[in-house]
Amino acid sequence: MTNNQAQAGSFSFQEKNKKLRKKALREQRSGKLIEAKALYQSLIQRDPTDGQSYYSLGKLLKEMNQPVEAAAYLEKAITLGIKSSDVFSDLADTFINISRFKDATAMARAAITLNPDNIEGLRSLVLGLFAEGHYEQALSYGEKLVSKLPNSAEDYVLLAKITAGSNHYDAAIKFANKALSLDPNVKNAHQVLCATYTSIHRWDEAMEIAETALKIEPGNPTFNIMKATLLERQGEYKEAYELTKPLIKYNQKLNSGAIHLYAKIAKHFNEQDEALKLLKQLQSVDQLPVSILNTTSNLLGTAYDELEQYDDAFAAFEIANKVKPHRYNEQEYEEQARKIMGWFTKEHFQQAPVPTHNSSRPIFIVGMPRSGTSLTEKILARHPDVFGGGELKHMEFIVKNKLPEILSTNKIFPDYLQDMSTADVDLASQFYLDHINQLGQNNEAHVTDKMPMNFLYLGLIAILFPKARIINCSRDPLDVGLSCYFVNFTNIDHMGFTQDLRTIGNYYVRYEKLMTHWHAVLAQPIYNLSYEALVSTPETEIRKLLEFCELPWHEECLTPHKSEDAGMTASYNQIRKPIYTKSIGRWENYEQHLQPLKDALGLT
Numbered sequence: 001m002t003n004n005q006a007q008a009g010s011f012s013f014q015e016k017n018k019k020l021r022k023k024a025l026r027e028q029r030s031g032k033l034i035e036a037k038a039l040y041q042s043l044i045q046r047d048p049t050d051g052q053s054y055y056s057l058g059k060l061l062k063e064m065n066q067p068v069e070a071a072a073y074l075e076k077a078i079t080l081g082i083k084s085s086d087v088f089s090d091l092a093d094t095f096i097n098i099s100r101f102k103d104a105t106a107m108a109r110a111a112i113t114l115n116p117d118n119i120e121g122l123r124s125l126v127l128g129l130f131a132e133g134h135y136e137q138a139l140s141y142g143e144k145l146v147s148k149l150p151n152s153a154e155d156y157v158l159l160a161k162i163t164a165g166s167n168h169y170d171a172a173i174k175f176a177n178k179a180l181s182l183d184p185n186v187k188n189a190h191q192v193l194c195a196t197y198t199s200i201h202r203w204d205e206a207m208e209i210a211e212t213a214l215k216i217e218p219g220n221p222t223f224n225i226m227k228a229t230l231l232e233r234q235g236e237y238k239e240a241y242e243l244t245k246p247l248i249k250y251n252q253k254l255n256s257g258a259i260h261l262y263a264k265i266a267k268h269f270n271e272q273d274e275a276l277k278l279l280k281q282l283q284s285v286d287q288l289p290v291s292i293l294n295t296t297s298n299l300l301g302t303a304y305d306e307l308e309q310y311d312d313a314f315a316a317f318e319i320a321n322k323v324k325p326h327r328y329n330e331q332e333y334e335e336q337a338r339k340i341m342g343w344f345t346k347e348h349f350q351q352a353p354v355p356t357h358n359s360s361r362p363i364f365i366v367g368m369p370r371s372g373t374s375l376t377e378k379i380l381a382r383h384p385d386v387f388g389g390g391e392l393k394h395m396e397f398i399v400k401n402k403l404p405e406i407l408s409t410n411k412i413f414p415d416y417l418q419d420m421s422t423a424d425v426d427l428a429s430q431f432y433l434d435h436i437n438q439l440g441q442n443n444e445a446h447v448t449d450k451m452p453m454n455f456l457y458l459g460l461i462a463i464l465f466p467k468a469r470i471i472n473c474s475r476d477p478l479d480v481g482l483s484c485y486f487v488n489f490t491n492i493d494h495m496g497f498t499q500d501l502r503t504i505g506n507y508y509v510r511y512e513k514l515m516t517h518w519h520a521v522l523a524q525p526i527y528n529l530s531y532e533a534l535v536s537t538p539e540t541e542i543r544k545l546l547e548f549c550e551l552p553w554h555e556e557c558l559t560p561h562k563s564e565d566a567g568m569t570a571s572y573n574q575i576r577k578p579i580y581t582k583s584i585g586r587w588e589n590y591e592q593h594l595q596p597l598k599d600a601l602g603l604t
Contacts, residue, residue: 051080085115092124135166153183328496344459360467367473370483372531378560475531478587505600
């Protein structure tokens with residue numbers, strides 16, 4: 001064959017491929033997808049090295065909702081040299097659809113590196129980072145996304161999900177409402193808004209959102225789960241069950257939200273075995289998003305624990321803690337505790353300014369998480385002279401925001417305290433009082449603040465509120481540590497130490513050191529309340545507790561489980577039960593797994 005003949009043959013081959021590709025594209029555009037697929041496959045058979053044909057077929061398969069097959073062809077196109085921003089973006093979006101989030105993130109980064117204005121690539125990057133639990137990065141790229149598409153309601157919903165997931169609830173509400181203002185029918189906005197209101201215990205607003213959503217779409221399973229979740233948190237188990245059970249499988253797929261809620265209420269209907277089976281099925285799904293795998297594994301651990309299958313329970317809780325992002329900085333906390341003890345000395349207290357107010361309204365309940373702070377508050381809140389304020393964030397806000405603003409300083413706590421005057425103390429304490437004064441519904445004499453980690457700020461509390469009552473809840477450190485490890489705390493910024501037994505033990509040791517320091521240097525008394533004593537001899541301990549708070553005896557304090565707002569705590573299921581002793585010595589069921597905790601506590 002001459003060179004001319006070879007060139008003519010090559011030209012003819014290329015011309016035929018070109019015609020086939022045009023025909024395939026026409027068929028695809030006219031909706032004849034099967035015919036288009038056959039033509040693209042023919043092109044690949046004719047030239048297996050043609051990356052463009054693989055790319056075209058991958059895009060078609062994506063359009064045909066065959067993401068697994070589409071991913072394979074798109075990956076092949078890239079290996080054959082098709083490396084445009086669009087192909088990376090298409091592959092990233094396809095990976096999102098099959099829950100390959102880490103791969104999606106890598107492809108999305110490649111797409112926007114080549115073209116920063118690639119919207120689909122940017123959106124896939126946000127989705128991938130969010131699914132992997134990298135909330136701060138997801139939010140940063142999400143804000144870039146809405147800056148490019150300021151009228152995209154769906155993208156504002158995405159921002160609402162990210163901020164809700166990272167516990168920035170005010171921002172989540174703002175973004176969800178923005179989405180609804182752009183499009184009242186936008187998907188998932190009501191769900192995020194309802195979940196956010198639930199997280200901050202604004203029950204009436206949450207239920208109003210759920211009911212509004214159900215009026216728009218009466219059969220929507222997501223909205224039914226929203227309503228059922230609120231019912232469960234308020235102890236309305238039968239109504240929650242009736243809404244949830246039919247939704248466990250929706251369109252033949254496992255509904256994670258329905259399964260999670262069903263697992264929480266199954267024991268009320270003797271269906272624990274069925275719940276366990278469903279949780280195991282869900283956990284085995286390949287590449288679950290981090291948040292779903294975390295919740296599923298945690299609930300699986302709870303189910304095994306209730307069935308007294310302790311080794312299986314611990315293994316499930318271990319998975320739940322490992323998959324969550326770890327943000328706890330142990331050195332930072334160690335330095336913070338050291339500085340606090342170094343600054344708050346008897347000498348500093350003698351020189352500290354004294355507020356002009358005479359308020360004894362706040363009652364601060366502190367201690368390690370899971371040490372009985374919720375139970376203590378519910379006992380006090382049953383008294384007619386006490387309003388249960390819950391875990392208030394006002395002291396931390398004063399420390400990190402309000403005092404630096406008052407003092408016009410860039411110094412950090414506690415260094416800036418040396419600059420405080422009486423006027424500054426009055427402003428900071430009045431800020432706190434203004435907020436708790438809005439809480440007491442019947443102008444109760446006292447409002448409790450049961451933020452456990454306020455033990456860090458007891459020195460400042462003593463300066464701002466020298467007449468406030470302080471109650472320190474204590475409990476066996478092994479029971480505290482185990483319970484912390486088993487609870488699925490959502491605020492990983494503050495509670496990240498609970499994801500590892502060693503860091504729990506170290507945190508507990510520093511907590512004890514701080515409490516020993518406060519007992520030594522504070523002028524006002526701190527009441528130490530033993531959880532074990534409280535649940536073993538409740539009337540005796542409650543009488544002493546009320547006496548410390550200068551409250552007269554009230555019989556209803558013996559029945560904290562009858563509190564109307566039991567859903568306002570991570571311990572809401574336990575608080576609904578009468579005072580019980582079952583949790584004492586619970587650690588013994590898991591002793592063989594607790595060596596890292598024992599080592600950190602010095603209990604070897």
